[in-house]
Amino acid sequence: MYKHILIPVALDHEGVVANKIAAGRRLLAEDGRMTLLTVLEDIPGFVAEFVESKPENHLTARIKDELDRLASGADNISTEVITGKPGLKVAEFARENHVDLVIVGSHKPGVRDYLLGSTASRISRRAPCSVFILR
Template identity: 60%
Template sequence: MYRHILIPVALDHETLVDRKLEIARHLLAEDGQITLLTVLENIPGFVSEFVDLKIDNHLTQKVEDRLKAAAGSDVRINCKVVTGKPGVQIAAYADTERVDLILVGSHHPSAQDYFLGSTASRVVRRAGCSVFVVRDGDC
């Protein structure tokens, strides 16, 4: 059983959170915790010149509220939003917070993913802990 499970939540795959939480609850130690984490990519400098909205002020809070709604009343679930490159930040967060399992979703790869690499494959390569990859079709 795992004491701290990290579930990265991509905004475009939010519908998969319930299935990932179901899996995580089966793998969680009795006194364990689950963290739902969304990584927001930084806005490039050339774009930020034209945007009045500060990402930390609006979007971060909205995303955190959506994560909390997905967590419901389960006190074992924490919600966190960070910025950066998802494949890097997920592994870094797991290392810093002593996560012992990352439960990440992945779609069936296409040729483009083999050349560019998906977030899931980046997490698998960088993580210092175990990674459980759940296919979209399995969720």
């Protein structure tokens, strides 16, 4: 059983979060905890200079609220929103927060995924712990 399970949540794959949480509950130690994490990609500098930065435009608070909703108020599920490249930041977060299992979702690989690599494969190569890839 795992003490700290990390579940990355991609904004465009919200529908699989319930399955990841259910898998996490089956693998979680009795006194364990889970973290739902969304990694927002940074806006490139050449784009940022054309975008007026206003607090209401910043997605972090809205995404955090959505993650809290997905956690359904469970005491053993926390939520985090960070910025950077997901394939790198998820592994970094796992290392810094003593995560012992990452549960990621993946689709069936195609030729494009073998050539470019998916976020799930990047996480599995870099994570300092076990990675459960849920299809």
